Amino acid sequence: MTMIRTTITRNKKNFPKIGFSVALASIFLIVLFQHPLQRVVFSLFESISFTRETPYALIPQKTLALRLEKAEKELSRIRFQSVLYEQATLENAKLKEFIGTLDSESNTIGIVVATPPQTHYDSLVISVPTSGVIQENDRVVFSNILLGSVSDVSGRIVKANLFSAPGNTVDARVGEPNAIVVLNGEGGGAFSFEIPQDVAIASGDIIFSTGGEYIIAIVSSEKATPDSTSKKVFAHTPISFFELQFVEFVHSVEY
Amino acid sequence: MIERASLITIFFLSILFVPWWFSVVLAIMIASRGEDFFVLPIGGVLLDVLFGVPVVALGGFSFIYTVVFSAMAIGGYILKDSIV
Numbered sequence: 343m344t345m346i347r348t349t350i351t352r353n354k355k356n357f358p359k360i361g362f363s364v365a366l367a368s369i370f371l372i373v374l375f376q377h378p379l380q381r382v383v384f385s386l387f388e389s390i391s392f393t394r395e396t397p398y399a400l401i402p403q404k405t406l407a408l409r410l411e412k413a414e415k416e417l418s419r420i421r422f423q424s425v426l427y428e429q430a431t432l433e434n435a436k437l438k439e440f441i442g443t444l445d446s447e448s449n450t451i452g453i454v455v456a457t458p459p460q461t462h463y464d465s466l467v468i469s470v471p472t473s474g475v476i477q478e479n480d481r482v483v484f485s486n487i488l489l490g491s492v493s494d495v496s497g498r499i500v501k502a503n504l505f506s507a508p509g510n511t512v513d514a515r516v517g518e519p520n521a522i523v524v525l526n527g528e529g530g531g532a533f534s535f536e537i538p539q540d541v542a543i544a545s546g547d548i549i550f551s552t553g554g555e556y557i558i559a560i561v562s563s564e565k566a567t568p569d570s571t572s573k574k575v576f577a578h579t580p581i582s583f584f585e586l587q588f589v590e591f592v593h594s595v596e597y
Numbered sequence: 598m599i600e601r602a603s604l605i606t607i608f609f610l611s612i613l614f615v616p617w618w619f620s621v622v623l624a625i626m627i628a629s630r631g632e633d634f635f636v637l638p639i640g641g642v643l644l645d646v647l648f649g650v651p652v653v654a655l656g657g658f659s660f661i662y663t664v665v666f667s668a669m670a671i672g673g674y675i676l677k678d679s680i681v
Contacts, residue, residue, distance in 0.1 A: 459616035461648040462662060493650045501650055509654030 450475050450591045452500060457583040464507030464529055466490065468500045468589060476500050481556075481592045487580055488512075488556035489589065502589075505558065506531045506579060514558050516549045516575075517541035523575075525549065525558065531579040533559050536572045549577055605636055612644050620644070628669040631677030641666035 398406065452468040461467060466489070470476055473495075480492045482502045490504035505512040510527035514535075521541045525533040537543060547561040559577035566573035608623040624637055641663035651657040 456648065459618070460614070462612075462617035462620070462644055463648055463650050463652070465648055465650040467648060501648070503650040507650070507652070509652060511653075 452476075452589050452591060454586045454589055455499075457586050458504070458530065464504040464510075464527070464531075465493070466502040466504065466583070466586070466589070468502060470498050470500055470591075473497045476591050477593075483556060483590045483592050484581065484586060484588070486556055488551050488558050489579070489586075492591070500591075504531075504583075506533060512558065513552045514549045515552055515554060516547060516561070517543045522552065523549075525577070528576075531583060533577040533579075535575055535577070537575055539566055539571055539573050543575060601630070601632070604630075605633060608636065608640055609643070612640055612647070624666055624669060628666075628673035631673040634670055634674055637666040637670040638663060 401409075450470055450472075452470040454466055455469050456467040458464050458466075466482065468482070476492055476495050478492050478495060482489045482492065488505070490502045490507075490510075492500055493503040494501040503510065504527070505525065506527045506529065508527055508529045512525050512527075514523055514525050515521070516523055516535075517537060519541065521537055523535045523537055525535050528534055533549075543561055543564060545561055545563060548557055549559045549561065550556065551558055557580060560580050561575055561577045564573050564575045604623065604627060608620065608627060611620040611623055620640070624640065627633055627636055642660075644662045644666075645660045649659040649662070651659045652661065655661070
């Protein structure tokens with residue numbers, strides 16, 4: 343009898359504590375979901391929970407609504423971007439058509455018939471599959487390496503003057519920071535140029551065309567004198583002309 | 598006679614198939630003989646027509662070998678005429 347009384351007394355003592363806890367939790371939840379700061383709490387909740395792919399059934403309705411709103415905004419942004427990209431593509435195509443350039447896929451490939459030193463000049467003799475496609479001053483490219491320009495076209499035979507021919511000059515970019523230099527052809531695939539001593543350059547640095555798309559030469563050595571503000575740099579083409587079998591022609595405005 | 602014909606044949610073949618320095622050596626040999634006056638200018642024209650490109654250093658002139666080989670032929674002819 344005494345034991346029964348003691349249990350009832352304990353339950354009566356615990357009841358107000360449980361009721362207080364439930365009431366406090368209810369108030370907290372009401373405040374939480376009605377307060378303007380709930381978005382912050384939802385964001386925190388999303389960042390913690392949604393990364394683990396919580397089942398949709400367990401996500402509160404308001405959170406789902408927020409996610410939907412966010413997704414719709416993202417979708418409209420992507421749609422707007424795709425319209426802009428489409429416009430840019432069309433504009434690019436129109437500009438290419440206007441200046442008469444071809445896409446790289448449609449560039450003509452030619453078979454190299456003769457290379458230096460067999461050609462007696464620093465020139466290439468190239469056979470092309472169809473006549474009338476290649477024009478004078480078109481650039482001759484091999485595997486992203488800019489070699490020279492077309493100097494003469496007679497039917498299906500094209501003669502290209504290499505940039506490394508003595509007396510030839512070509513603009514290029516080299517060094518860190520980038521400097522625009524004028525490469526002077528020295529013959530046999532060799533180049534030389536003057537560059538300010540402030541421009542850091544090392545053996546093995548790549549010399550790019552001014553557009554940055556093609557490689558022209560590789561730095562082999564440099565010669566600096568203390569009494570001069572510039573230094574002389576020597577470079578060479580990255581390939582041996584003797585190994586050339588095929589080349590590609592790029593319209594001069596593209597390079 | 599066979600030696601002369603062979604030299605001329607090799608000279609023309611060298612224009613087509615071998616490096617420039619080999620053709621120049623053969624041109625000097627032909628010029629030193631002082632006999633075949635027109636072989637060297639013809640070889641020079643052939644070479645320039647086949648491979649010649651405008652040389653910027655010479656103002657776009659593209660017949661260097663014609664001029665050089667013609668000068669060699671004239672020089673060889675004059676030397677032989679004055680010595681022999």
